[in-house]
Amino acid sequence: AAGVIQSPRHLIKEKRETATLKCYPIPRHDTVYWYQQGPGQDPQFLISFYEKMQSDKGSIPDRFSAQQFSDYHSELNMSSLELGDSALYFCASSLAQGGGYTFGSGTRLTVV
Amino acid sequence: AQSVTQLGSHVSVSEGALVLLRCNYSSSVPPYLFWYVQYPNQGLQLLLKYTSAATLVKGINGFEAEFKKSETSFHLTKPSAHMSDAAEYFCAVTNFGNEKLTFGTGTRLTIIP
Numbered sequence: 001a002a003g004v005i006q007s008p009r010h011l012i013k014e015k016r017e018t019a020t021l022k023c024y025p026i027p028r029h030d031t032v033y034w035y036q037q038g039p040g041q042d043p044q045f046l047i048s049f050y051e052k053m054q055s056d057k058g059s060i061p062d063r064f065s066a067q068q069f070s071d072y073h074s075e076l077n078m079s080s081l082e083l084g085d086s087a088l089y090f091c092a093s094s095l096a097q098g099g100g101y102t103f104g105s106g107t108r109l110t111v112v
Numbered sequence: 113a114q115s116v117t118q119l120g121s122h123v124s125v126s127e128g129a130l131v132l133l134r135c136n137y138s139s140s141v142p143p144y145l146f147w148y149v150q151y152p153n154q155g156l157q158l159l160l161k162y163t164s165a166a167t168l169v170k171g172i173n174g175f176e177a178e179f180k181k182s183e184t185s186f187h188l189t190k191p192s193a194h195m196s197d198a199a200e201y202f203c204a205v206t207n208f209g210n211e212k213l214t215f216g217t218g219t220r221l222t223i224i225p
Contacts, residue, residue, distance in 0.1 A: 033212055033213070035213075041217075042202060042215040042216060042217050042218050043156070043202070043213075043215050044215075045212040045213070045214070048211075048212055056211065056212055058212065090155065090156065092156075092213075100146075100158060100161055100163075101146075101158070101213060102158070103148075103155050103156040103157075103158075104155060105154065105155040106154075106155045108153075
């Protein structure tokens with residue numbers, strides 16, 4: 001069965017650089033979520049999209065932005081990267097009527 | 113707002129012994145509850161979920177959890193621990209199944225040979 005695809009798997013950036021993370025949800029899933037998991041931390045909700053519109057917003061820095069495109073894939077754009085942005089970034093997708101969430105394998109971002 | 117509390121950030125059990133990982137939730141409306149497992153440097157894998165059907169939920173790898181409304185609990189159990197169960201376990205809650213998940217702080221399970 002198709003899963004949630006995230007790219008890249010690993011990313012190394014320098015401080016003040018920009019990063020773009022991509023997420024391809026399960027086909028026909030209409031909702032996408034982004035989470036950030038710092039070292040030894042639980043995943044923290046960043047932002048979600050339902051039918052290409054932002055549906056909820058969590059603790060996402062102003063330096064970050066995200067969108068969902070017409071093909072339902074989503075991108076998380078991170079600018080002016082800081083060392084503290086180093087984390088595992090997960091994307092998950094679901095159907096609005098329930099059925100559970102499926103997480104991707106994550107993108108590990110390291111800021112040096 | 114909903115939240116989950118996982119009691120015990122680290123749990124150690126002997127191989128073959130009972131595994132019990134505790135999760136208590138707080139929610140103003142009937143919750144949907146989940147248990148995820150995360151192996152080192154890997155993603156989150158769904159073990160099981162409660163979505164207001166049967167209160168005893170069976171998941172993968174021999175795990176199960178029981179939703180107890182009176183105790184606001186959703187503890188995860190496995191009768192006999194296996195070395196491959198060593199991982200981080202997260203309990204999570206949401207309200208309507210299509211809203212964000214709120215995770216607990218996780219429990220690291222260690223299996224003693």
